[in-house]
Amino acid sequence: MDDDDIFARTTHNRMLIADLLESLSAEQWDAPTLCAGWSVRRLAGHLLQPMLVGFGRFFLTAVRHRGNTEATVDQLARMLADRPPAESVSLLRQHAHDRVRPPRVGPMGPFAExxxxxxxxxxxxxxxxxxxxxxWVTLLDYLTTREVAPALVAPRRLEGIALTATDAARRWGSGLEVWGPAEGLAMVVTGRTSVASDLNGPGLPRLLAMS
Structure with missing residues (x-):
């Protein structure tokens, strides 16, 4: 998969997210997401971060938080979410074609997000x-490699686990089996354990224990 293709898919997905956000009511913008402690509004702000926050600004914010990346990302998400929903949607569409290459993850980082x-x-x-x-298949191809960023998949989370996408006839890894739709597999692999009800297999308890 070359970078041009990944960037094109990321653009397409940003537009899908913008369409989804535009369809939501005011109450839904304040609803919780699967990201602990983040509302839809805050997550929308976070999605704008790669395009609106440069390395210098991110670095200075990180210094204020003594290098705590989680706290840095949370503060930036709060700041970027402090705008009307229509403006967030407009900015996401405006920057949908931006080609962002974060350190360590490159184009796959924004695509995964x-x-x-x-x-x-x-x-x-x-x-x-x-x-x-x-x-989802392309994402799982990346998530199951040694090159995956620890922020996406914790070290050793997939050790001894074999994943099978029942809707794509694809398999990754070796060991105890976990099967289900590709979307469900990717969501659990990236720490969304509440999605585990979509999955089955003898390796599921081990996968959840490592999440």
């Missing part, structure tokens, strides 16, 4: 909005 965060919003609201199935 568009896949996972769209479902972080849609799942708790009972909405079907989703990225193409092929994107």
């Amino acid at each position: 568009t896949c996972v965060h769209l479902r972080d919003i849609a799942r708790p609201l009972g909405l079907e909005a989703d990225v193409p199935r092929a994107d």
Whole structure:
């Protein structure tokens, strides 16, 4: 998969997220997501961070938080969420084509976020909005490699686990089996344990224990 293709998929997914956000009511913008402690509004702010916050600003914020990346990202998300929903949607569309290469993860970082965060919003609201199935397969191809960023998949989380996507006829890894739809597999692999009801297999308890 070359970078041009990943950037194009990321653009497409940002537009899907913008469409979803635009369809939500004021109450839904304040609803919780699968990201602990984050409302839809705050997650929308976070999705704008790669395009609106440069390295210098991120670094200075990180210094204020003594290098705590989680606290840095949370503060930036809060700051970027402090705008009317229509403005957030407009900015997401305006910057949908931006090609962002964060350190360590490159183009796969923003791509992964568009896949996972769209479902972080849609799942708790009972909405079907989703990225193409092929994107979940591509994401799992990355999540199951040694090159995956620890922020996406904790070290050793997939050790001794074999994943099978029942809707894509694909398999990753070796060991105790876990099977289910590609979307569900990717969501659990990235720490969304509440999605585990979509999965089955003898390796599921081990996978959840490592999440």
